[in-house]
Amino acid sequence: MTDQPTALDLPMVDPLPEATQKYFDVCQDKLGMVPNVLKSYAFDIDKLNAFTGMYNDLMLADSGITKLEREMIAVVVSSINKCFYCLTAHGAAVRAMSGDPILGEQLVMNYRVADLDARQRAMLDFAAKMTTSSAEIDEADRAALRQVGFSDRDIFDIAGVAGFFNMTNRVASAIDMRPNDEYHAQARTLKA
Numbered sequence: 001m002t003d004q005p006t007a008l009d010l011p012m013v014d015p016l017p018e019a020t021q022k023y024f025d026v027c028q029d030k031l032g033m034v035p036n037v038l039k040s041y042a043f044d045i046d047k048l049n050a051f052t053g054m055y056n057d058l059m060l061a062d063s064g065i066t067k068l069e070r071e072m073i074a075v076v077v078s079s080i081n082k083c084f085y086c087l088t089a090h091g092a093a094v095r096a097m098s099g100d101p102i103l104g105e106q107l108v109m110n111y112r113v114a115d116l117d118a119r120q121r122a123m124l125d126f127a128a129k130m131t132t133s134s135a136e137i138d139e140a141d142r143a144a145l146r147q148v149g150f151s152d153r154d155i156f157d158i159a160g161v162a163g164f165f166n167m168t169n170r171v172a173s174a175i176d177m178r179p180n181d182e183y184h185a186q187a188r189t190l191k192a
Contacts, residue, residue, distance in 0.1 A: 005036035007176035010043035017045055023052070033180045035089065037168075040177050051168075058161050064154040065161070068097040069120065073127045073161045075107040080131045083169035088179035092186040101189065119148040126155075127162040 016024065020042070027034045041048035059070050071093045078086035087108050095104035106114035111124050122144050129137055145155050171177075 005039040005178060010040075012039060012042035013045055016042065020045055020048065031182075033182050036178055036180050037085065037089070037172070040172075040175065054164060058157070058164050063157045064151055065123070065157045068094065069123060070157075070161050071097060072107055072111075072120065072124060073158065074165045075104070076111045076124045076127050077131050077162050077165040078169050079108055079111070080128060081166065081169035081173070083165075083172050085172040085177040085179045086165060086169055088183045092183040096186060119150070122148045123150070123158055126158055130159060130162040131166055 013020075015021070024034045024038065027038065038048065038052070041051050059067065059074075063070070065073075071090050074086060074090040075094055078090060091104050091108045094107055095101045098104065103114055111128070116124065126137075126141055126145055129141060142155055145158070146152075150158070
């Protein structure tokens with residue numbers, strides 16, 4: 001694998017601003033790498049900050065949707081969109097957070113074969129419909145989410161995560177963003 005995170009020749013700002021370098025150092029310490037998605041945006045610090053701000057809000061902020069469930073949405077949307085980068089990176093996150101490499105693979109291939117509870121199934125059905133035919137979402141789709149316990153705020157969060165990954169999947173595919181090699185081997189061992 002090359003050090004180039006995308007097919008585009010957009011070198012990272014050098015040197016990185018102090019705050020950006022600190023963020024990259026935290027990634028290196030916590031993850032053992034700086035994700036290529038961050039390197040991809042680092043040619044323009046304003047774009048990087050906008051991306052990370054939205055990502056961190058949607059994926060890490062307080063929500064009625066767990067962090068694992070948000071990663072599950074990311075994988076299902078990315079599976080429909082066939083986004084190699086996000087399937088690899090967020091598939092690894094699902095495997096790690098759930099402790100279940102089989103679940104991670106099921107979500108990558110076809111979430112409908114996964115052993116999900118009714119809440120997760122409804123959430124992923126909604127995210128899938130947003131991805132394939134968002135204009136057809138109606139009150140019955142939102143009612144199905146409320147029926148399994150999601151609040152209106154939760155529905156907004158589900159829609160936000162699904163919408164974000166629909167956008168980022170398209171950008172990642174268009175610029176041939178490549179996942180870090182490290183993701184491929186993460187969390188693949190079954191727990192006894």
